[in-house]
Amino acid sequence: MSTVTAQIMPKPSKPWAASPLDRAKTGGIFLAAVLASFAVVASTPLKGKLAYILVFFAAYIMIDFASTFIKVGRQGAVDAVFRAVVTMAIAIAVTPIISILITVWLRGHKGLHIGLFTTDMRSTAYTDPINQGGLLHAIIGTFLLVFFAMIISVPIGILTAIYLTEIRGKFTRPISFLVQAMSGVPSIVAGLFIYAAILLPLTKKLNGIEGSLALAILMIPTVARMSEEVLKLIPSDLREAGVALGGTQWRSVAMVVVPAARSGLITAVILGIARVAGETAPLLLLTGGSGSKNYNMFKDSMGSLPNYIWQCFATGTPESITRAWAGILVLLVIVVVLFAAARTLGNRKVGKK
Amino acid sequence: MSQTLEQSATPIPEKRELTTLPRFSDRVFRGVVTTGGLSSLVILGLILGFLLYNGYSTLRQQGMHFLTGSNWQAVISDSGAFDVKNSHFGLAAMLIGTMIVALIAIAVGVPISVGAATYLTFYAPNAIKKIMVSAIDLMAAFPSVLFGLWGFFVLQPSGEYWAKLIHKYLGFIPFFQLPAPYVTRSPFIAGLVLAIMIIPIVTSVSREIFSQTPLDRIQAAYALGATRFAMLRAVAFPYARSGIVGGVMLGLGRAMGETVAVYTVLNIVYQVNWQILFSAGGNVASMILLKFGEASPNEVKALMAAGLVLFILTLIVNSIANLIVTRTGKSGR
Numbered sequence: 001m002s003t004v005t006a007q008i009m010p011k012p013s014k015p016w017a018a019s020p021l022d023r024a025k026t027g028g029i030f031l032a033a034v035l036a037s038f039a040v041v042a043s044t045p046l047k048g049k050l051a052y053i054l055v056f057f058a059a060y061i062m063i064d065f066a067s068t069f070i071k072v073g074r075q076g077a078v079d080a081v082f083r084a085v086v087t088m089a090i091a092i093a094v095t096p097i098i099s100i101l102i103t104v105w106l107r108g109h110k111g112l113h114i115g116l117f118t119t120d121m122r123s124t125a126y127t128d129p130i131n132q133g134g135l136l137h138a139i140i141g142t143f144l145l146v147f148f149a150m151i152i153s154v155p156i157g158i159l160t161a162i163y164l165t166e167i168r169g170k171f172t173r174p175i176s177f178l179v180q181a182m183s184g185v186p187s188i189v190a191g192l193f194i195y196a197a198i199l200l201p202l203t204k205k206l207n208g209i210e211g212s213l214a215l216a217i218l219m220i221p222t223v224a225r226m227s228e229e230v231l232k233l234i235p236s237d238l239r240e241a242g243v244a245l246g247g248t249q250w251r252s253v254a255m256v257v258v259p260a261a262r263s264g265l266i267t268a269v270i271l272g273i274a275r276v277a278g279e280t281a282p283l284l285l286l287t288g289g290s291g292s293k294n295y296n297m298f299k300d301s302m303g304s305l306p307n308y309i310w311q312c313f314a315t316g317t318p319e320s321i322t323r324a325w326a327g328i329l330v331l332l333v334i335v336v337v338l339f340a341a342a343r344t345l346g347n348r349k350v351g352k353k
Numbered sequence: 354m355s356q357t358l359e360q361s362a363t364p365i366p367e368k369r370e371l372t373t374l375p376r377f378s379d380r381v382f383r384g385v386v387t388t389g390g391l392s393s394l395v396i397l398g399l400i401l402g403f404l405l406y407n408g409y410s411t412l413r414q415q416g417m418h419f420l421t422g423s424n425w426q427a428v429i430s431d432s433g434a435f436d437v438k439n440s441h442f443g444l445a446a447m448l449i450g451t452m453i454v455a456l457i458a459i460a461v462g463v464p465i466s467v468g469a470a471t472y473l474t475f476y477a478p479n480a481i482k483k484i485m486v487s488a489i490d491l492m493a494a495f496p497s498v499l500f501g502l503w504g505f506f507v508l509q510p511s512g513e514y515w516a517k518l519i520h521k522y523l524g525f526i527p528f529f530q531l532p533a534p535y536v537t538r539s540p541f542i543a544g545l546v547l548a549i550m551i552i553p554i555v556t557s558v559s560r561e562i563f564s565q566t567p568l569d570r571i572q573a574a575y576a577l578g579a580t581r582f583a584m585l586r587a588v589a590f591p592y593a594r595s596g597i598v599g600g601v602m603l604g605l606g607r608a609m610g611e612t613v614a615v616y617t618v619l620n621i622v623y624q625v626n627w628q629i630l631f632s633a634g635g636n637v638a639s640m641i642l643l644k645f646g647e648a649s650p651n652e653v654k655a656l657m658a659a660g661l662v663l664f665i666l667t668l669i670v671n672s673i674a675n676l677i678v679t680r681t682g683k684s685g686r
Contacts, residue, residue, distance in 0.1 A: 162386050251378075271494070325502070
């Protein structure tokens with residue numbers, strides 16, 4: 001009996017989905033365009049990657065337009081061309097990402113060796129062979145700079161977000177406007193500000209904490225805006241339940257809302273860190289770059305990964321440039337790991353413990 | 354029993370306090386949070402104040418020349434003191450350079466970003482969409498020094514070839530003329546690098562606006578027999594237009610303030626250069642970085658004033674952008 005009903009059940013038809021014939025047609029047009037581009041480039045004085053891509057694209061659009069025009073007329077043909085154009089746009093948008101990742105690996109892995117993580121540049125020049133010296137001082141420096149920037153900016157950022165979502169006083173609109181405006185502050189301006197406010201009148205020397213302060217300025221808006229987004233997603237039922245149980249607003253925020261948003265808030269902080277970990281311009285003005293390890297944020301210049309990359313690049317010899325790419329590889333791995341962590345945490349459902 | 358009756362003669366207990374006034378702990382909490390919330394205001398105010406305080410002397414000496422002049426000379430007289438009379442600080446060359454580079458970035462980056470956002474919102478299958486969105490978001494987190502080095506070593510060779518092509522076929526347009534055959538490290542290439550840097554932000558803003566397009570209008574268009582392109586033209590693009598303008602302004606703000614990437618790929622020469630393929634140009638931010646190293650205390654003050662101008666410019670552009678984006682977001686609901 002059951003087998004009979006199973007036979008009667010019709011297969012769900014998807015009239016909008018591409019049939020095998022359609023797919024074959026698309027593939028055929030694609031192949032024809034590739035062939036056309038090779039033929040045109042071989043038979044005319046055009047040359048180079050750009051010529052291949054342009055001719056391919058033009059050929060694809062023409063063939064696609066013609067075939068659709070014959071089948072369904074002008075409206076459909078324009079639609080097909082537009083589809084090709086936006087597909088091209090996403091291809092162009094993604095190309096640099098792939099190119100960057102491949103370049104960093106190809107050029108950076110030559111400079112990788114175990115000493116990179118155990119030695120510093122105290123007794124090595126940037127122009128020395130690559131297997132000498134290392135990044136330890138820069139990794140420690142970046143870690144300390146970002147850690148102190150985090151200590152300063154996370155409370156401010158999260159308090160701002162709580163103000164915007166929980167208190168909603170008369171400053172809500174101006175503050176949310178200013179936080180957005182603050183996220184557009186150029187990094188060099190943050191550097192100049194700390195230079196004018198702290199280095200010139202007070203310390204008169206380069207040190208780590210000034211760099212951290214500048215990074216904190218750049219980090220606050222990211223943390224605040226992401227946290228605000230997360231706190232907005234917490235259902236009001238939770239807040240109301242907290243108050244209905246006799247809790248003060250303080251307790252319902254601290255015991256209910258913030259714990260419920262915990263993973264989202266951590267995501268916000270991680271994204272903030274990823275934003276500032278590779279920031280270069282303010283560090284060039286404020287922290288300087290020493291070759292040896294420095295654990296003291298308040299004394300002497302402090303090396304960092306961006307600074308190391310910058311110095312190596314500015315030196316300009318083949319060895320130093322390989323060093324720069326190795327530094328970038330390490331920095332990029334840090335950024336990608338942070339980003340992936342943020343994604344994994346952020347994809348968890350808000351409110352779940 | 355009798356005891357309670359006797360006790361009832363004692364006065365009735367005071368009325369319990371019924372009030373909507375927040376309790377002490379809440380008042381402290383609100384105070385702390387409000388203080389934290391106001392910090393953005395304080396920081397922006399401090400930036401403005403300190404840059405103005407340090408740059409004020411330059412601004413007063415130079416007057417309007419600071420914005421309209423295009424020479425930058427810090428003259429030290431024979432006695433070693435700073436020569437106020439003969440020193441000229443005019444930011445115009447770099448302001449023009451900033452606008453040129455940023456506009457190239459917008460001209461190249463925005464069509465790509467809007468096309469990409471259209472594809473991601475209305476065309477992409479779910480699996481591809483997820484990967485592409487992650488990739489583009491990741492790109493937003495790439496450090497600018499990475500874009501600079503990539504632009505210098507990878508994009509530049511191709512960019513030079515494109516520049517020569519443009520010069521060969523479009524050389525009659527004044528912008529594409531070359532006074533000398535040098536096309537390395539030109540504003541054109543810097544603009545391309547910036548275009549790539551603004552793609553993530555413009556794409557994500559456009560995507561957000563597109564995804565707010567009212568579904569009933571989309572379906573109405575389809576029900577009337579529209580193709581996807583006709584639907585986009587009649588419904589999605591008009592709906593998203595102002596929001597995309599906001600996203601473009603955000604990208605413009607980012608492109609104007611970029612320092613390290615521009616410094617890496619652009620040959621910074623202090624002159625007004627309209628010929629975008631020629632190897633000379635600059636923007637305010639990279640100029641500050643370039644001059645900062647060997648600047649005398651007085652020149653540092655001039656650089657602070659330059660930073661102030663850059664700060665105000667980006668603040669204005671970003672504020673307009675945010676106003677537009679926020680308003681569009683609201684009208685959709």
